[in-house]
Amino acid sequence: MKASLIEIAQTIPLTDNHCHGVIRDNLERPDFEIIATESDWPEPNGMTIFDAPVGIMMRAECAGLLDLPRHCTPDEFFNRRYELGQEEVTRRLVPATGIETFIVDSGFKSTNVLLPSEMQNAVPGSRAYEIVRLETVAESMAANTTAATFIADYASALAKASEHAIGFKSVMAYRYGLDFDPARPSAAEVEKAAGEWLKSNSERGKIRMDHPVLLRHILWEAVDYKLAIQFHVGYGDSDIIMHRCDPTQMTEFIRMTVDSGISIMLLHCYPFVQEAGYLAQVYPHVYLDTGASAHWTGLSSSAIVAQSVEMAPMSKVLFSSDAFGLPELYYVGTFVWRKAMGEILDKWVKSDGLSYDDAVKYLNWMANDNARRAYRLLPK
Numbered sequence: 001m002k003a004s005l006i007e008i009a010q011t012i013p014l015t016d017n018h019c020h021g022v023i024r025d026n027l028e029r030p031d032f033e034i035i036a037t038e039s040d041w042p043e044p045n046g047m048t049i050f051d052a053p054v055g056i057m058m059r060a061e062c063a064g065l066l067d068l069p070r071h072c073t074p075d076e077f078f079n080r081r082y083e084l085g086q087e088e089v090t091r092r093l094v095p096a097t098g099i100e101t102f103i104v105d106s107g108f109k110s111t112n113v114l115l116p117s118e119m120q121n122a123v124p125g126s127r128a129y130e131i132v133r134l135e136t137v138a139e140s141m142a143a144n145t146t147a148a149t150f151i152a153d154y155a156s157a158l159a160k161a162s163e164h165a166i167g168f169k170s171v172m173a174y175r176y177g178l179d180f181d182p183a184r185p186s187a188a189e190v191e192k193a194a195g196e197w198l199k200s201n202s203e204r205g206k207i208r209m210d211h212p213v214l215l216r217h218i219l220w221e222a223v224d225y226k227l228a229i230q231f232h233v234g235y236g237d238s239d240i241i242m243h244r245c246d247p248t249q250m251t252e253f254i255r256m257t258v259d260s261g262i263s264i265m266l267l268h269c270y271p272f273v274q275e276a277g278y279l280a281q282v283y284p285h286v287y288l289d290t291g292a293s294a295h296w297t298g299l300s301s302s303a304i305v306a307q308s309v310e311m312a313p314m315s316k317v318l319f320s321s322d323a324f325g326l327p328e329l330y331y332v333g334t335f336v337w338r339k340a341m342g343e344i345l346d347k348w349v350k351s352d353g354l355s356y357d358d359a360v361k362y363l364n365w366m367a368n369d370n371a372r373r374a375y376r377l378l379p380k
């Protein structure tokens with residue numbers, strides 16, 4: 001008897017095409033609560049994220065791996081993870097995800113989380129690759145550049161930062177919106193913008209790459225590398241203005257880069273999964289995933305994963321966890337995607353709309369091969 005698609009999806013090794021590092025510290029409760037949400041504020045009125053969809057999933061699906069009963073209380077869960085310590089929780093949960101390949105965005109709060117090489121060490125037999133965040137590179141060189149030298153300084157900083165990287169990440173959605181002017185700015189425009197940006201950094205006492213002209217410049221610099229570029233799409237913290245993070249807002253940029261050699265990786269996509277699916281169908285270099293959407297929506301995530309395969313070809317849909325910091329997020333993100341995708345394919349096979357062999361092939365594509373193609377990873 002052949003294994004069902006549900007069974008295969010539970011155990012298939014995964015390529016996580018977008019995640020972050022696990023936090024090093026054993027977190028106190030308020031820090032844990034704030035990392036387990038995209039909100040910048042703790043739950044009001046003494047409430048807890050353990051009663052949000054993601055927290056309910058943690059108490060259901062992670063509990064057993066921490067020697068707790070399913071559906072334990074928030075306090076039981078937190079006290080047990082605290083007692084075990086972050087390192088032990090990582091050791092129990094992250095290898096249990098079945099992720100074999102981590103593609104790690106190293107540009108967010110990177111000092112306090114495991115580096116890609118450390119993620120690889122945390123999961124025996126796994127492989128980690130690095131994605132370089134364009135805005136972080138600009139911020140890291142801000143103290144050592146001038147308006148006149150910004151173009152050359154950024155070019156060399158990006159070359160150095162991406163020496164071992166397989167792609168880039170743009171947080172244009174956070175820093176401006178996806179409704180950006182798609183044109184590549186001229187050298188004169190960049191020089192003027194760099195002067196304005198350096199001045200505004202010193203006036204506000206904070207270095208943050210948010211100048212619309214420079215954001216476009218650094219994005220086009222990345223295009224020249226002809227690698228994959230990940231875009232944050234949709235759902236995120238209070239820095240984003242959601243309606244400006246619809247990926248169809250960047251249609252003109254997508255059109256301009258069809259023949260550029262890049263792959264455009266639309267990440268998360270909530271609630272614009274259908275828009276992303278449309279773009280992935282129409283444009284040959286566009287891919288999507290539902291990382292983050294899946295773990296934050298917990299028990300409702302199957303509807304979102306189902307949307308990812310409504311319109312996009314099976315060769316354009318990828319898995320990611322988008323987990324940051326908490327081992328629980330890797331586990332939940334992986335668990336819900338495996339469950340949802342397994343059930344979808346199983347249903348299609350049972351209705352005889354899809355052959356068993358094709359279903360297994362598509363699952364392999366979405367779990368691994370599509371990422372290998374888009375990021376040009378060598379076959380195993």
Ligand SMILES: [Zn+2]
Nearest residue numbers: 018019105322
């Ligand atoms: Zn992310």
